[in-house]
Amino acid sequence: MKEKLEQIKAEALRQIASSEALDKLNEIRVNYLGKKGELTAVLKGMKELSPEERPKVGQWVNETREEIEKVLESSKKKMERALREAKMKAEVIDVTLPAKKNNVGHRHPNTIALEEVERIFIGMGYEVVEGPEVEKDYYNFEALNIPDGHPAKDEQDTFYITQDLLLRTQTSSTQVHEMEKGRLPIRMIAPGRVFRSDEVDATHSPSFHQIEGLVIDKRITFADLKGTLAEFARELFGEKTRVKFRPHHFPFTEPSAEMDVSCFKCGGSGCRFCKGSGWIEILGCGMVHPHVLEMSGIHPKEYTGFAFGVGLERIALLKYEIDDMRLLYENDIRFLRQF
């Protein structure tokens, strides 16, 4: 009996080894292990054996079955793997074909620069506020220490709507609105559109953007102004940026200053970008003029503050090396896609 089983097994394993397809393996399984298969037949013939022999033969049959099954299973796996591999071989793609992009749109360079500035100042505890673009003469000039007849009023080439209403020439008007609210301390930046009657060319636009900053609190000093703006410059233009403050004049600040930053192209050694000076003029600033505080109802003996104004386009043009301001308002998609 044992020889017979060995023989069946040998024959089965031989057939398995020589089969090349999954259905052939299935066929072998049915032929040997199925209900009508050869091993089942051996089991069926067991009733002719003596009761002592039966368990032994039963065990032999089971062992044989297990062995055949094991080999069948591993052959099947092998064959499946081979099949999958063959399939994948046929599925090779050209990975260098173009990407399927969602074609995400692009932010305007002004906005990218603005969001940078906002991020920096929000981090320092500043609130972003807005003011009206069509403004009263009072807020744009008088309340900023620029009374009628002041030369600065003419220098700014204001667009007027009526004698009293105009298009704001500076976001500084927002300072006054904030101070008038009477909520102290103030730490704010006010970005927005401003207007001056300059003809359009590579460096001028009748409509552009500024970001105004204002801090009012007890014991605010010029040193605080320097520290704050130096921090801002490093955040915006990089760790190694150095700043330089030069005396200047604005009617609504005293003392006033302009801030230069070390050229971020050459690091300050002088290049074409900074016209050889190593410095780039970036913003105007100063300590809020006591008269300005007074007009807005803040006591200058108790409170002091500083203010600054940055041209957004100036930053965008410098940072992204855009050589013509007109590009910012043309909205050519080939320009916008570069940001």
Added chain:
Amino acid sequence: MNTALSWIKAYVPELECTDQEYCDAMTLSGTKVEGFERLDKNLEKIVVGQIEQIEKHPDADKLIVCQVNVGERTVQIVTGAPNVKVGDKVPVVLDGGKVAGGHDGGPLPEEGIVIKAGKLRGVASEGMMCSIEELGSSRDMYPEAPESGIYIFGNEDGGESLQLGSDAVEALGLRDTVFEYEITSNRVDCYSVLGIAREAAATFRKPFVAPKIEIKENGERVEDYISVEVQDTELCPRYTARVCTNIKIGPSPKWMQRRLAASGIRPINNLVDITNYVMEEYGQPMHAYDLEQVAGHKIVVKRAKDGDEFETLDGQVRKLDHDILMICDAEKEIGLAGIMGGENSKITDNVKTVLLEAATFHGTNIRKSAKRVGLRTDASGKFEKGLDPHSAQEAINRACQLIQELGCGEVVGGMVDVYAPGKETVKIKFDAEAINGLLGTDISKEEMLAIFERIELKYDAQSGMLEIPSFRQDLQGQADIAEEVARFYGYDKIPVSLPTGEATTGKLPFKLRVEQKARDIAEYCGFSQGMCYSFESPKVFDKLLLPEDSPFRQAITIANPLGEDFSIMRTVSLNGMLTSLATNYNRRNKDVRLYELGNVYLPKALPLTELPDERMQFTLGMYGEGDFYTMKGVAEEFFDSIGMRKKVVYDPKAGKPFLHPGRQADIVYDGKVVGYLGEVHPEVCDNYDIGTKAYVAVLDMPEVEPFATFDRKYEGVARYPAVSRDISMVVPKAVLAGEIEAMIEQRGGKILESYQLFDIYEGAQIKEGFKSVAYSITFRAKDRTLEEKDVTTAMKKILNGLETMGIELRA
């Protein structure tokens, strides 16, 4: 303002520094140097030579061969210049030297021109004799230079005493540097050489030496010559006049010409040059009248009459009005005060006696007058800043001194001075502690006092007051004094700190957060951000087919626009968008999607009496890939991102004339119109030269914002199975999908989860006037598995409802 450094040094004799040091130090102390230019740039190895012999060139008619003594030796130079003769002293550039430019006076090359020994038509030439243009200057600045030819040193240049072989550049006064300053409007005193010299002296801690004014008078009395009457002392607080006789017009001395030339002022003759020189020196404009032409030898200062006309000395006739101040004689007007003299009193070369005028006029009045008559001159530019009345007196005396010293004429004794003393001397309390408190510094009182001394502020220890000199009109309060301390202590030395005090929270207001979201979503959807102007042309309304009575035509007009194209404040954001799309279309850019966030300006009433309503518009525009429904998608993605989760309704009756009448809709959210969208009307596309279909959407952000929220709440994920039913309908064409959906929602009950249009078809198999529409409707309960009867009941209600709309169900 441009000034030669040598002129500054005339008043700060101990000043010694390099050009760069001067530039840096002056800028840091507040007198900003915009740039500087060395007059001897690219002038190398140029010496004084004397021509000893001239021969004709053997092979060229137009060339001559000169033997030129350059001190230690004689060199041979070939030249084509026609103007030289034996004995002339000329500037000679030697072999290997450099000149600044060509003889044609064109733009100067950056690196100059190197001159090398060589041969001209076979004859050796060891250098070059220079024209004034080759030396980098021009005949405007060196009027005595020949029109084309070699510069020949005259007696004025030192002539006889000029050493052969000495530095010719020095002899020409070109060893100098011209600095360009940006003077801030508060520093009226610095629009003068003396003002800048004062700053330089204070900056470098060197003594300031003002010109010493001494006049040799001729013994006559000015009162015997002239009288002055000022009728409006407000507009003319001070009028000083002096008389000079025996005037001899001729060239002014070289040193004066050089200084004027470096400042960009062309030398004319001694009298004109002296008034210009003093104007530069003191910042005080002056005017000279020919006394013969002044009727009655009397000056009257008064306002013009409305409607009068006056011919200024440039030959133009100017219209006058009552606010314009005039200088008159006994009979007529002879000058526009502070702006320009009259043709009728113009100085000629035959002048014998002049009346010199130095006055102080009301700055704002001069500025406004100059603007109205359309004539801004050097003089008015200085007067309009509001001059110190003291400088009128100093300047007129200085001018008389120069007239006498330079042999231009005799000075009549005395000065007519009509002066209504105005402001008293300004005094400011000195409070060192307050100054340190404002600056964040710890500067000693002594150090501050030392600074005040440098800038001529007198401190009275008794009263603790600082006395401000009259030329410092900008110093009015404590903060101004703090700035003086700061700039001479050094802005760079002030320490650096960060504000202390109450902590504040940095934040972006809600409105701006919503706008940020709008940008994010637009960009995810492929739209790039554009920026457009706030003002545009009134022609825009016609381009957008807006009817005459359209409320959009109620726009704010700018009184002084840059031109009609920028004359009204936009009331609708589409023009900017369509113009941008057109720009892209004309540049053949494909598939363009743009968005803009910008205000429109809606007046509450016209003419404008109060601030208009500034409404932020989120405007989207596109052409190329995509259609109406792409636009809808962007709007809904945006709403979704700002928590607007209700069903958005589209009302096709938007009534926008600039959109395709059958392809437009108002966007309605929770019963409110929050915007509109549609295909641009083909005629509007034509008007903008967009040769393809374009789509736009405009969201009115003030309407959107109240619905926006960034709060989110988790509602659970469904745990029980859903049941779907498909329905296929034959629908009258006029019935909109939105109406079907509204019915499904209304009738679907609580278990209705969603519905989706999956087929829409019009054509052959469908009867005329109808379309085939199919929806898949999904039901689900939150708390149980639905039973067949739940769904059947709901479906029945929906179907009954649909039937009332004239819809037939298909099998």
